[in-house]
Amino acid sequence: xxxxxxxxxxxxxxxxxxxxxxxxxxxxxxxxxxxxxxxxxxxxxxxxxxxxxxxxxxxxxxxxxxxxxxxxxxxxxxxxxxxxxxxxxxxxxxxxxxxxxxxxxxxxxxxxxxxxxxxxxxxxxxxxxxxxxxxxxxxxxxxxxxxxxxxxxxxxxxxxxxxxxxxxxxxxxxxxxxxxxxxxxxxxxxxxxxxxxxxxxxxxxxxxxxxxxxxxxxxxxxxxxxxxxxxxxxxxxxxxxxxxxxxxxxxxxxxxxxxxxxxxxxxxxxxxx
Numbered sequence: 001x002x003x004x005x006x007x008x009x010x011x012x013x014x015x016x017x018x019x020x021x022x023x024x025x026x027x028x029x030x031x032x033x034x035x036x037x038x039x040x041x042x043x044x045x046x047x048x049x050x051x052x053x054x055x056x057x058x059x060x061x062x063x064x065x066x067x068x069x070x071x072x073x074x075x076x077x078x079x080x081x082x083x084x085x086x087x088x089x090x091x092x093x094x095x096x097x098x099x100x101x102x103x104x105x106x107x108x109x110x111x112x113x114x115x116x117x118x119x120x121x122x123x124x125x126x127x128x129x130x131x132x133x134x135x136x137x138x139x140x141x142x143x144x145x146x147x148x149x150x151x152x153x154x155x156x157x158x159x160x161x162x163x164x165x166x167x168x169x170x171x172x173x174x175x176x177x178x179x180x181x182x183x184x185x186x187x188x189x190x191x192x193x194x195x196x197x198x199x200x201x202x203x204x205x206x207x208x209x210x211x212x213x214x215x216x217x218x219x220x221x222x223x224x225x226x227x228x229x230x231x232x233x234x235x236x237x238x239x240x241x242x243x244x245x246x247x248x249x250x251x252x253x254x255x256x257x258x259x260x261x262x263x264x265x266x267x268x269x270x271x272x273x
Contacts, residue, residue: 009069016063032199039210042220056088083111108162130161149176170202
């Protein structure tokens, strides 16, 4: 792992996870550090989202444990206290009917509120800031059930940012977004890590996006962590080809210095005519 970052503020140790008694993640270890983006990558069914949900206490842990920075077991914290430390943007959420964007983003302040919203004096500023950085301020008074998929994804992200936690977990956050907002979400992840010392854990399918945004990547295959390290360390042709079952070429971009990957199918080897 990278040595330039602080001690983990959220880590999973020897995690074994399953569904209905069938194990799907075996002995996984992961550490999320302040100021770093950690990307979980791997084929469908490799356990990425299950592992992320376990870190967020939304999937039961059959063995192993999740710990916070002070060594506290995540399972021992009251729900409200845990929600002040860790938030998750899930792949899908129920869309409330007739509720405005501003109110949905305000849901992110639930760990700080008592029975009355006046109990959260920092709430309005946090909501306004979250809407501004995700670009949804202009739609603040629109009902969320009238939004497009991409707009709604940005609203849910704003809700997570309003929760204002030191750990942010994102499960495929670029889903439904066009290219502009994919790039802006990736930029926002880097801003949160670089400028605000947030520990970001993100599930991504696009290997090039992971290489561009992540300090560390965790490559999963068949429920096991195959490799952890920098993109350059983990994204090798041998490892990716074996993991994904298709030949994947790996190069270093001469301008950016970033690792880039290219899956090679039968028709991608054609000579132009």
